[in-house]
Amino acid sequence: MQRKSRTAEIILSALPYIRKFKDKVFVIKYGGSAQIDEELKNDFARDIVLLSMVGIKVIVVHGGGKKINEYLERLNIKSEFKDGLRVTNKDAIDTVEMVLSGLINKEITALLFKHGTKAVGLSGKDSELLQATVLGGGKYGFVGEIHSVNIELLNSLMNQEYIPVIAPIGVGLEGESYNINADLCASAVAKALKADKVIFLTDTSGVLDKNSELISKLDENLINELKQNGTISGGMIPKVDACLECVKAGVKNAHIIDGRISHSILLEIFTDSGIGSIIKGQI
Ligand SMILES: Nc1ncnc2c1ncn2[C@@H]1O[C@H](COP(=O)(O)OP(=O)(O)OP(=O)(O)O)[C@@H](O)[C@H]1O
Numbered sequence: 044m045q046r047k048s049r050t051a052e053i054i055l056s057a058l059p060y061i062r063k064f065k066d067k068v069f070v071i072k073y074g075g076s077a078q079i080d081e082e083l084k085n086d087f088a089r090d091i092v093l094l095s096m097v098g099i100k101v102i103v104v105h106g107g108g109k110k111i112n113e114y115l116e117r118l119n120i121k122s123e124f125k126d127g128l129r130v131t132n133k134d135a136i137d138t139v140e141m142v143l144s145g146l147i148n149k150e151i152t153a154l155l156f157k158h159g160t161k162a163v164g165l166s167g168k169d170s171e172l173l174q175a176t177v178l179g180g181g182k183y184g185f186v187g188e189i190h191s192v193n194i195e196l197l198n199s200l201m202n203q204e205y206i207p208v209i210a211p212i213g214v215g216l217e218g219e220s221y222n223i224n225a226d227l228c229a230s231a232v233a234k235a236l237k238a239d240k241v242i243f244l245t246d247t248s249g250v251l252d253k254n255s256e257l258i259s260k261l262d263e264n265l266i267n268e269l270k271q272n273g274t275i276s277g278g279m280i281p282k283v284d285a286c287l288e289c290v291k292a293g294v295k296n297a298h299i300i301d302g303r304i305s306h307s308i309l310l311e312i313f314t315d316s317g318i319g320s321i322i323k324g325q326i
């Protein structure tokens with residue numbers, strides 16, 4: 044009996060958050076590095092279904108770094124990272140698009156459906172969801188930056204209770220494909236939709252300091268300092284940049300959390316202390 048009361052207490056402790064977040068838009072970036080094993084993937088899908096069932100409008104943007112590496116290696120295509128971004132040549136962009144849009148996108152979409160919610164997998168090429176141009180004058184090859192997001196498409200799917208699942212492939216003026224860093228894709232989508240929250244699931248407990256301790260709360264000054272002294276490096280650079288872009292554009296909070304922990308999304312959203320790093324907006 045006591046255990047049952049405790050369960051009821053736990054469920055009720057989420058009530059204020061459920062009330063607060065009803066009808067709000069959350070963009071959730073599901074990092075390739077957090078797509079680890081079947082159990083975690085299923086737990087992720089169940090968390091997303093739960094958010095959706097309590098009235099949160101969820102959009103999933105996914106990465107796929109690990110799987111892309113695996114396929115590039117199999118096909119003997121070289122790729123390197125510069126400023127935390129994958130330099131993407133012509134051979135690599137075809138593989139990146141196939142893995143993101145064909146493999147990972149459909150796996151996540153099918154998993155969400157299996158766990159009880161309607162979901163539609165998209166890339167930036169569907170109804171020009173993500174219009175892009177080449178980034179940095181082409182110094183990263185076919186890496187693009189997003190100029191416009193087709194929010195009409197996203198809103199109409201969400202209004203019909205579909206969860207959009209987005210592969211970060213942008214489309215150029217001539218219909219060419221661009222590899223978009225998934226963190227920056229999530230921030231473009233969150234900004235365009237004026238989302239309430241953007242949440243990044245990755246393979247660390249959040250942003251770590253030089254002693255590898257979690258930093259629970261960050262702001263622009265601290266982020267700049269940590270980037271300058273090299274504490275924030277590699278794939279964490281576009282992630283913190285994406286967080287800053289979002290909060291400056293009016294997204295209320297940006298979170299970086301550990302996707303290796305089951306139900307980390309629920310722990311971050313529905314508990315007072317949360318479990319990862321948070322970058323708060325001004326308002
Ligand atoms: N200060 C830091 N704190 C935490 N992680 C850091 C830091 N600096 C660099 N990193 C690196 O950033 C990585 C996370 O970014 P990464 O791009 O590898 O994953 P992801 O974005 O979740 O996945 P994907 O790029 O496939 O979507 C960590 O595994 C870690 O190695």
Ligand SMILES: [Mg+2]
Pocket residue numbers: 074106108226278
């Ligand atoms: Mg990354």
